[in-house]
Structure formats: C-alpha cells, structure tokens
Amino acid sequence: MTTTFPINPPAPAALLLPEPGPVTLHVNGQSIALTIAPWTTLLDALREHAHLSGTKKGCDHGQCGACTVLMNGTRINSCLSLAVMHQDDEITTIEGLAHGDELHPLQQAFIDHDAFQCGYCTPGQLCSAVGLLSEGHARTAEEIRELMSGNICRCAAYPHIVSAIQEVMHAQPLRP
Amino acid sequence: MLTEATDPIATRFIAGGTNLLDLMKQQVEQPAKLVDINRLPLSAITELPNGGLRLGALVTNADTAYHPLVQGRYPLLAQTILAGASPQLRNKATNGGNLMQRTRCYYFYDVATPCNKRMPGSGCGALGGYNRVCGILGTSESCIATHPSDMCVALAALEAVVQVSGPHGERTIPMADFHRLPGNEPHRDNTLLPGELITAIDLPAQGFAQHYTYLKLRDRTSYAFALVSVAVGLELTDGLITQARLALGGVAHKPWRRPAAEAMLVGQPAEPETYRAVVQSLLAGSRGYDHNAFKIELAERAIVQALSQALNRSA
Ligand SMILES: Cc1cc2nc3c(=O)[nH]c(=O)nc-3n(C[C@H](O)[C@H](O)[C@H](O)COP(=O)(O)OP(=O)(O)OC[C@H]3O[C@@H](n4cnc5c(N)ncnc54)[C@H](O)[C@@H]3O)c2cc1C
Ligand code: SF4
Ligand code: FES
C-alpha cells in the first residue's frame, strides 16, 4: 500500500550509524562492562546485555512502571533513559534487593500479603515501593495509592500491594 | 556545544529523556545526534534578590515540587507538578524538558497518519478524526492540539519567566510568550530558536500561597493527562479580591490566560455570582469539535469549582 502524502520526514539515508562502544554500568554493587550501541536504553542494557532479566519490559513507553529500577536510590523508568547516561550512577534492580537468602522486608511482605498474581509487575512494584519509602512522602493508604500510581498491575493486586507496603512502612526503620 | 544543536532535525538536547526517547521510539523524532546536557550546572534552586526563586532547568520535577521554598511560597506550583505523570517520571523529568514536551495528540504520535505538526503540509488527522483530547480555544485549521503540561499551567498563572541561552547570547521569555498558538505553523510549539537552551525558570516574588488551587480533570484520578485543568491564584483583602490569576490546561496549544477575565474579579467580593462573567470572558470564542465539545461545559464548571476551592483554602 502506498501513501499519497508525505507524513513523516524520511530517515536521514546516508547517515553513518555510530558503532557500539564501551559503556560501564554499576549495578547492584558490581561494575559491568558492556559494548552497546549508544541508543540502547537502560532497560535493554540490563535485560539483553547484562542478562539481568528481573527488570521487566511492559510498555517501553513510561506508562506501566514494570521497568522501574533505583538510580542512586531514586526510582525511575529504565525504558525512558539511555544506558550511556548512567555510567556514574549506582543502579539497583530487583536482583539487588535481597541480601543473600534474606529477602528485603518488602519482598517478604509482598509474599505474606499475597500482593501479586502473575508477578510480571512485581519487580517494578518492589523497586518503586523501595523508592516510595525512602522518599518519605506517603503516610496514609490514600497517599501510598497515589504515589504508587506509576506502577500498573494488570492482575489488580492493588489492595494487597498497599497493605504490604503499609506493613513495612509502619514496622521498621528503613534500609535503602 | 550550542552550535552543534542549531540544526533542528540533526541534533536534540536530552535531559530526562522521558519525552524525547518516547517520541524517538515512535519515530516521531529522528535526531541524528543527541547532546546530553545533564552535566551542565543547571541543577540548583536559588533565591533571587527580588524575592523570587530561580528553578534550574535541570532540577527534576520531583525535586522542584518537594523543595521547601517551592512548597512554602509557591504551593500552587508544587501541587500542579505533583498532579502530573508518575513519581518515577517526575524523578527523571526536568523543568526545562517539561516546558518543551510535545503534544499528546494521537495523530502526532501515529506516523501512519497525517499531522501538520509532525510533517508540515501533510494535513491534520485530528480535525476530522478522534479529537477527544484536542483543544477548544485558539485552534486553527492547521492544528487543534493542546500542550499537555500541568507544570506550565501554574507557571503561566504565576507569570514565570524563562531564561534562555543561545548562539546569540542570553534572553528572557515571559511564560505568556513562550508557547504559541498553532496558526499556520503548528510545527512550532514555542518561541525558542534552534540551538537555544533553557537555563532556568524564574518565579516572581508573588506566590499566591494563601488562596490557590490546581483542579485537574481527567479520565482516571492519577497518572493521566488533563482533559481540562484550572490553576487559580487569588489575593484577598477584607473579603474583596485584590489580585487574580487564572490559567487553563488541556484546552489550547498553550496555557490559556486572559488578563481581562482576571481583571473582572478584582474589587469584587469572593462570591459565585461574580464568576459567570469571568467564565464567559475566559472561554469566549471556544469551539468544540466532533469528540471534544464536552470540554466547553467541563471548563465552565471547572473554573467555578476551582475559584471556590481557592477561596476556601486557608493556608
Ligand atoms: C506516561 C507519561 C505520562 C505523563 N503524564 C504527564 C502529565 O500528566 N502531566 C505532565 O505535565 N506531563 C506528563 N508527562 C510528561 C513529562 O512531564 C515530560 O516527559 C517531562 O517533563 C519531559 O522532561 P525531560 O527532562 O524528560 O525531557 P526530555 O525528554 O529530555 O526532552 C524533551 C524535549 O525538551 C528538550 N529539552 C530538554 N531540556 C531542554 C533545555 N534545558 N533547553 C532546551 N530544550 C530542552 C529536548 O531537546 C526535547 O526536545 C508524562 C510522560 C509520560 C511518559
Ligand atoms: S491537531 Fe495538530 S498535532 Fe494533532 S494531528 Fe492535527 S496537526 Fe497534528
Ligand atoms: S516498560 Fe517502562 S514504564 Fe512500561
């Protein structure tokens, strides 16, 4: 099928694409040297190149939160950032939350409260909840719901997610 | 570095990346080069000698909204930023990028359809299409898109000033002149020139911290763009309005203000009877399209609601 009107500027044809280059990420306390194209997102770098597939790709457009990771302790969507921009940052993914066999209190609380069904959104929910607690702006269930709204759960485990977070929030001093 | 960025197609600045990378994945934006500006020293919030506040272009939306001076003096701005996007996005999105974010018109995003903003001269898919999210004020035959930012609605109400640095030096652009109406050049969202960089946004001393509100109406209560939003700032003395600011989001190609409508509130008692004429003046000339005519009545009601909320707030 041909289009009769020009709808989009053509991609620059003879453009020389930059070669993949060295990018070093600091993930869960380890330095990881990668050779990747400069347009590789942090999410794709983690999943496809560093083989840390715990971080999930849901929408790839910042709309679902499945790709949430912590950047220097702050939660961000890894699908809307480039890996090459994070060489000076400490990235924490779901793989970095537990200490050995000891689960992060939020991980334990998610199990105790049955806060997931299929589990696809869960790594993002957990990293987001870690960020939420360290930000310290949520006190009530209402505030938790609002400040967890960047994480969509297709299975609608929302009420249990809120109660798991509430338990940890009220239980103990936080660790990053 | 600035000259690197003077070709609008070839090079783009990247700040948080939350809008640009999304548009690149959709092939709406196809820059050959990105210039990462994150190491520039534009990440501070500083007090100005005139009693105002300077927000660095690279301060994140979250750090801006939760900053004690913003919370204390400009709660309208804080409330407005926190009504937008999600916590993760606000942690990454920058103040400069927020001003520069592009429309959410479905046809702008879909490269299989015509769009004068994306490809000048190709036509407007939204005009005869599904235009529920489109504008009702200041539209043109070329484009009926809206500017999607919440933050910019508060910045317009507060009469913030954008600080810009470019190949030809530095200049300032008042918020009212920063974004533009589409006219027959809808590909130009704003008046920033190629190669110009936003360095900061200056807030005047007057913060309307006593009587303010941001009312955002949308399809779900969080994590959605505004269908209609209203930012209000009022000053009151002995029950009479002495100063009023009103800006609308979700209805036009720029935050929508009409100082004449605001002037009608001045000297008036803060009572609903005063509002009708103000609403009419602010929305004069509005026009609904096939799927968004509901926005006119929604805006009428939202303005009245927001004014009473702002009055009843006791800070
Ligand atoms: C799912 C989703 C929901 C959202 N919901 C909302 C919402 O409800 N309300 C809302 O207001 N916003 C919303 N947003 C938009 C978000 O606020 C913007 O994406 C963000 O503010 C852009 O900032 P950034 O730093 O990431 O910009 P980038 O993506 O880095 O840049 C965007 C544009 O700005 C240019 N630019 C960046 N900084 C400068 C500068 N200093 N000088 C000159 N040009 C510059 C870039 O070249 C680019 O063209 C949403 C976004 C997503 C993905
Ligand atoms: S309204 Fe504007 S952005 Fe939307 S399709 Fe028409 S020209 Fe493009
Ligand atoms: S994959 Fe990043 S937000 Fe959905």
Ligand code: FES
């Ligand atoms: S548990 Fe299935 S998406 Fe959340």
